[in-house]
Amino acid sequence: MSRQLRYLILLLILVLVVGNETYLKWKVASWDESLQVRIYAINADNSNASNSYINRLRISDFVAIEKFVNREARRYGINIDAIRVSYGGELADVPPQPPVSGSAIDNIIWSLKFRFWAWFRETEDEHNDADINLYVNYFDVATRQSLQHSAGLRGGLIALINGFADRSYRGSNNVVITHELMHTFGASDKYGRGNQPVHPDGFADPFQDPLYPQTRAEIMGGRIPVNASKAKMPDSLSDVVVNVFTASEIHWPVK
Ligand SMILES: [Zn+2]
Structure with missing residues (x-):
C-alpha cells in the first residue's frame, strides 16, 4: 500500500473517531436520555484466579454502579435514569496497557492506541450499541499487591480499569469503575x-x-x-x- 493511501486511511479513521466522540459528548452533556454503559471483563494476568472470578461475574455484580449514578443524578434534578449498565462478558482481546512510568508523550500515544483499539472492537461488535464502554482488567490479588492507576479518558467515553479478582474487592472495584466512568462524563x-x-x-x-x-x-x-x-x-x-x-x-x- 502506498504511503499516501495509508495516511489517507489513518486520517479517515481519525475523522470518524473524533466525529463519533463529539456526538457522544454532546449527548452526555444533555442528560435527556439514559446513557448506555457497557462493562467488559479481561483476564489481564492470565491467571486461574482471574479466570474463575470472571466466570462467576454477572450483571448483578455491577448493579451498584447504576444505582449510585442514578441516585446521585436525581439529587441534582436529573429526572430520568441517567445511565443503564449492562455486562458484555469476557473479552479475549486484551487492550493496549498504559505505560508504567511513561512520559506525557507516551501517555498520549497510549491513549490514541487505546482509542483505536476500542473503536475497532466496537465497530466489529454488532451487539454493542453502548454510548460508553468500560474495560476492566482483573488481576489475581495474591500476586498483585497494588494496581496501576486506572485510566478513564476525560470526555473520551472509554476507560481502562484495573480491578482485583476477588469477591472481597467487589465493592471497591465498583468505586474504581464508577470513578473512571465519571471521568468519561468529563469529571476531573x-x-x-x-x-x-x-x-x-x-x-x-x-x-x-x-x-x-x-x-x-x-x-x-x-x-x-x-x-x-x-x-x-x-x-x-x-x-x-x-x-x-x-x-x-x-x-x-x-x-
Ligand atoms: Zn481519576
Whole structure:
C-alpha cells in the first residue's frame, strides 16, 4: 500500500473517531436520555484466579454502579435514569496497557492506541450499541499487591480499569469503575499527593465542622479523609457521593 493511501486511511479513521466522540459528548452533556454503559471483563494476568472470578461475574455484580449514578443524578434534578449498565462478558482481546512510568508523550500515544483499539472492537461488535464502554482488567490479588492507576479518558467515553479478582474487592472495584466512568462524563480528579483528597473539591462534606474525620468519600476525591494526611478507600459505593464540584463539571444542575 502506498504511503499516501495509508495516511489517507489513518486520517479517515481519525475523522470518524473524533466525529463519533463529539456526538457522544454532546449527548452526555444533555442528560435527556439514559446513557448506555457497557462493562467488559479481561483476564489481564492470565491467571486461574482471574479466570474463575470472571466466570462467576454477572450483571448483578455491577448493579451498584447504576444505582449510585442514578441516585446521585436525581439529587441534582436529573429526572430520568441517567445511565443503564449492562455486562458484555469476557473479552479475549486484551487492550493496549498504559505505560508504567511513561512520559506525557507516551501517555498520549497510549491513549490514541487505546482509542483505536476500542473503536475497532466496537465497530466489529454488532451487539454493542453502548454510548460508553468500560474495560476492566482483573488481576489475581495474591500476586498483585497494588494496581496501576486506572485510566478513564476525560470526555473520551472509554476507560481502562484495573480491578482485583476477588469477591472481597467487589465493592471497591465498583468505586474504581464508577470513578473512571465519571471521568468519561468529563469529571476531573480531586486528590493530590499520597492519594489524599483535595479540600474542598474532593470532600463529600467539605463544610462539615469539625472537618475530620469525614464519613464518606467524594467519587473524584476517591477516598474518605480521616485526617489532614490520611484517607481510606471506601468499601463500597454506599459510602460515596457526588459533590457540587463534580456535578457542575458533568453538567448536572447545581443550584
Ligand atoms: Zn481519576
